[in-house]
Each structure stands twice: as C-alpha cells, then as structure tokens.
C-alpha cells in the first residue's frame with residue numbers, strides 16, 4: 339500500500355514537473371501566423387518563430403515534428419538569432435490537428451511549441467467578393483459608435499480615450515458597429531469597409547489604425563479577434579460583407595520589430611526615418627532613374643510609420659500569409675489595400691497572385707491616390723500596359739473620377755471645364771482592365787466630405803450622390819455622408835472623421851433613429867435610403883453597360899442598360915429649369931414608339947418620349963424607360 343502511494347506521489351510529482359517545464363518552454367517561443375489551416379491552395383505555411391528568452395541562437399536548435407501528414411520543408415536562419423523561419427509542408431489530405439514542434443539543442447535544452455492546423459469553413463476558397471451589385475459603407479470605427487465604454491481605455495495600451503481632442507481616441511468600437519448593423523442594412527448598404535482595427539499601441543493618433551503594432555491582434559480598445567469574427571458573422575446574416583483595410587507598406591514605429599528586428603534589412607533605411615517623395619509617377623516614367631523610384635518606394639510614409647522592405651522574401655511571405663489569415667479567420671468578402679503603390683512593385687504582383695490563387699473570387703481594391711487614370715489603371719488586373727508587368731488586383735479606387743466629379747459640379751461650364759470633366763474621365767476607361775469593377779466615391783476618410791466639397795449646397799450634394807449611385811463601378815459612401823455630415827473644409831482628418839451622432843451614450847442628436855436630425859439631414863437620409871435600396875434591385879445599374887453622351891449646354895445624359903432594363907439619367911447643372919429635346923438620344927431611346935414612357939424612379943411621374951423633357955434646375959433625374 340505504502341509503495342503504491344509512493345509511486346502515485348512520484349507520478350504526480352513527474353506530471354507537475356512536466357507540465358510546468360512545458361508551460362515555460364511554450365511561453366518562450368511564439369510563431370506568426372499564430373495558427374493555420376489544412377486544405378489550402380498553398381500547401382506550405384512559413385512560420386516566423388521568435389524567442390528572446392533562450393540562451394542559444396534559435397538556429398542552433400534541431401527542429402522536429404510530431405504530426406500526421408505534415409512535414410518540415412526547411413528551416414531558415416535570419417541574421418537575428420532570436421528568429422528562425424520554419425516552413426511546414428501540409429499534405430493535401432492532412433486532417434485538422436494540433437502538431438507538436440520540438441526544438442532540441444546539443445546542450446540538452448529542449449523547447450516545445452504546439453501549433454494548430456484547423457479545418458476550413460465550407461466554401462471558403464470560393465467566397466464571393468464585392469461587386470457593382472454592392473454599395474460600400476466606409477466606417478472610422480473609433481468615430482462611429484461606442485458600444486462598449488468599458489474598453490475605452492486599456493491599461494496595456496499607451497493612448498487613453500479623450501473625446502474632446504479631435505486627434506484622440508473617442509471610444510468607438512466593434513460592438514458599436516455590431517449594434518448598428520440593422521441601421522446599415524436598412525439604409526441599403528451591402529458591404530462595410532472599416533478603417534484598420536489591428537493593435538495600434540502608439541502614443542498619439544492611434545485611433546485611425548494605420549500604425550500597426552501587431553499584425554494578428556485586434557486592438558483591445560476596439561474589441562478582440564473573436565468579437566471581430568462575430569461582427570463579420572452578424573454582418574453576413576444581415577446581408578453585409580466585411581472588407582478589411584490592409585496595410586502592406588508600413589507599420590507603426592512601436593511595433594516590437596523596431597526593437598528586435600528579424601533581419602537588418604527588414605525595414606527600409608533601418609530604424610532611421612527617411613521620407614517618401616510620394617512621386618508614384620517615377621514607377622511609370624520612361625525617363626525615370628532608379629534613385630527616384632527608390633526614394634518613392636523605400637521612403638517612409640511618415641516618421642511614425644517605418645517602411646517595410648517587401649523585397650525581403652520572408653517579410654513578403656509574412657505579408658501574404660497575414661492577409662490570407664484574416665480572410666480565412668474572419669470570413670471576409672474583400673480587402674482594401676492602403677497606400678498600394680508604395681510597396682515594392684514586384685512584391686505587389688506576387689501578393690495579388692497569391693491571394694487570388696487562394697480565393698479566385700475575392701475582391702481586393704488598391705488605393706492609388708493619383709488623379710491620372712493612366713496611373714491608377716496600371717495596377718488593375720487585365721489593364722493594357724506598356725510593359726509585361728502582371729497584376730492580379732481586381733479593383734482600384736477611382737480617384738480620377740472623385741476629383742472630376744467635384745470639378746464638374748463646381749467649375750463654370752466652358753468648352754474645357756465644368757461638367758465635361760466627368761465625361762473626359764469616363765472616356766478614359768479604355769485604360770482599365772475592367773472599369774465596372776472600380777470603386778467610385780465622392781469622399782473618404784482622407785479628404786473633405788462631399789458636402790463641404792459642394793460648398794454645403796444640398797442640390798449639388800444630391801447631384802453628386804445620384805451620379806455615384808448610377809454611374810459604372812462600385813459606390814462607396816463615407817459614414818455620416820448619408821445624413822449630409824459636413825466639416826470645416828480644411829482637410830483636418832480629426833474633424834472630417836467626426837463622431838456619428840447617436841453613437842455615444844447621451845447623444846441628443848441621433849442619426850440612427852433620426853431623433854433631433856435637421857429637416858435637411860432627414861431629407862438627405864431618406865433620399866439616399868431610397869436610392870440605395872432601389873439600386874439593389876436595378877440590374878441595369880448593377881450589371882448593365884454604361885453609354886453616355888457628350889455634355890451639352892450644362893446637361894449630361896447617360897444610360898445604364900442590359901437586356902431586361904434601361905435606365906436614363908439626366909444631370910442638369912444649370913441654375914434654371916431646362917427643356918431637353920430627346921431626338922439626340924435616338925440610339926438609346928425607341929423614339930419610333932411614341933407610347934414608350936420615361937418613369938421617374940423617385941416619384942413615378944411619367945413622360946412620353948415624344949415630348950421634350952423638362953428638367954428642374956441643378957438636379958439629377960433618373961428614369962426607367964418603359
């Protein structure tokens with residue numbers, strides 16, 4: 339009996355010792371991505387393994403694996419001994435499992451790291467991206483709604499909440515977006531693009547999220563990885579896809595890499611700030627020199643955003659896997675890529691190809707802030723090019739059309755200025771692989787809102803919005819624009835990203851419920867809600883071709899048409915009512931059938947095509963040809 343008790347005690351002692359030594363060993367090693375999946379198109383995953391708590395360089399350890407249908411392809415050392423790269427080959431028939439990776443050193447030191455390979459969600463590879471059937475709602479999460487005041491401050495994060503400071507954190511979060519998904523859905527939006535939500539542990543301006551300090555963790559002041567995934571699930575059950583804002587070009591200067599860099603060439607210019615010239619033109623300029631290209635692509639965006647060197651093959655692979663990880667983990671419908679062309683050009687080719695290979699129908703839209711369509715078009719897949727560059731990028735942001743729209747509505751009409759700016763820009767669509775996949779917008783989080791762009795004139799504002807919702811492409815609307823939110827027009831980011839009314843406990847004005855909104859705000863919201871929901875069920879807009887006529891006398895006419903439906907849009911910029919002779923539009927209107935009518939989609943008023951059309955001053959009228 340005594341012997342049995344002794345043996346039992348010994349077993350307990352061994353078990354306790356084993357578990358404590360394993361636990362400490364596990365705590366010493368970390369890997370990114372933190373877990374992965376079986377059954378991916380890419381059969382390999384490259385782990386960036388890190389430890390600063392081991393007395394020997396990680397490269398001195400012998401790495402072995404206890405796993406079923408998974409093998410170590412190779413182990414690569416970096417010039418920092420705290421890191422190694424571990425390539426796992428996952429056989430196509432491997433099952434989901436947690437594998438045990440063992441690191442053994444000649445000294446006898448042994449470390450163990452579990453690593454989980456999960457099963458994929460059904461249909462994951464074939465997920466649908468966003469298309470012209472969608473309208474995207476762009477949200478600045480810190481400024482939209484504070485659904486959880488308990489997370490406003492986090493003791494481990496540097497910046498604390500300060501709603502009185504325009505550049506500070508105001509407390510908005512993922513829960514706030516979850517709480518208002520019904521509003522977003524009822525308004526008629528079918529996609530949400532959120533500004534970045536990953537950890538941004540910066541001293542200031544952390545609210546905007548573009549200074550990543552952890553590529554695999556949601557910032558605790560926004561919520562958690564699990565809550566983000568829940569947000570996507572609930573959004574999908576409301577018919578809304580979620581687009582993640584991805585930054586490949588830079589990270590935050592407080593990212594742990596800046597203190598312990600995997601490799602000396604991980605960041606361009608090391609730890610010293612050297613700014614980019616922002617001259618994206620140098621990439622395409624036939625008279626360019628390499629030094630100019632390097633100054634653009636390798637310079638830092640700002641001093642707090644070190645520029646990542648995507649020419650480093652393992653950083654490149656890290657950024658491919660980071661994007662795939664979030665798509666797969668959270669169930670995303672697409673990505674918006676920040677500062678697209680600032681990353682290495684060949685890397686962007688490889689990155690887009692890798693993502694499209696994994697998700698053939700995923701939509702990725704690149705931000706290339708150029709007003710020259712020759713430059714924006716260069717990055718889209720299938721665009722005709724002057725060189726043999728390969729891009730698999732499905733979409734780009736249509737910055738040329740954004741500025742053209744603003745100029746078109748504000749400038750005096752002459753032969754060369756005013757409304758024809760829209761025409762001229764759309765006439766350049768031959769430059770694009772697919773102009774119908776471009777994301778079109780009047781404003782975003784980096785520029786004055788469309789309302790102040792239009793001098794706070796409601797008529798001009800509504801003309802801009804109606805144009806955006808009926809021209810070719812995928813419309814994107816900045817949160818608050820649906821109630822005509824304005825700003826000071828000086829481009830101050832903290833101001834144009836103002837808090838959405840009703841998003842904070844105690845708000846008197848409430849854009850979600852309509853309480854205390856002005857008559858003008860209610861009118862704008864009601865009109866946009868109607869147009870967004872009308873657009874959803876209007877195949878001529880979501881699937882149809884665009885045909886337009888050169889603007890004459892301040893009037894721009896275009897048609898959206900496909901087999902079952904024809905929509906005519908008339909934009910009258912004149913400050914007086916106009917009468918329009920329809921004879922000019924005989925290619926698009928069946929003028930030989932005088933009983934055909936133009937039905938105004940907003941009020942059902944009808945006009946026969948045999949008579950001249952009367953168009954109110956400064957307005958856009960939308961007709962279905964019936």
Ligand code: CA
Pocket residue numbers: 484485486487488489490509510511559
């Ligand atoms: Ca909060």
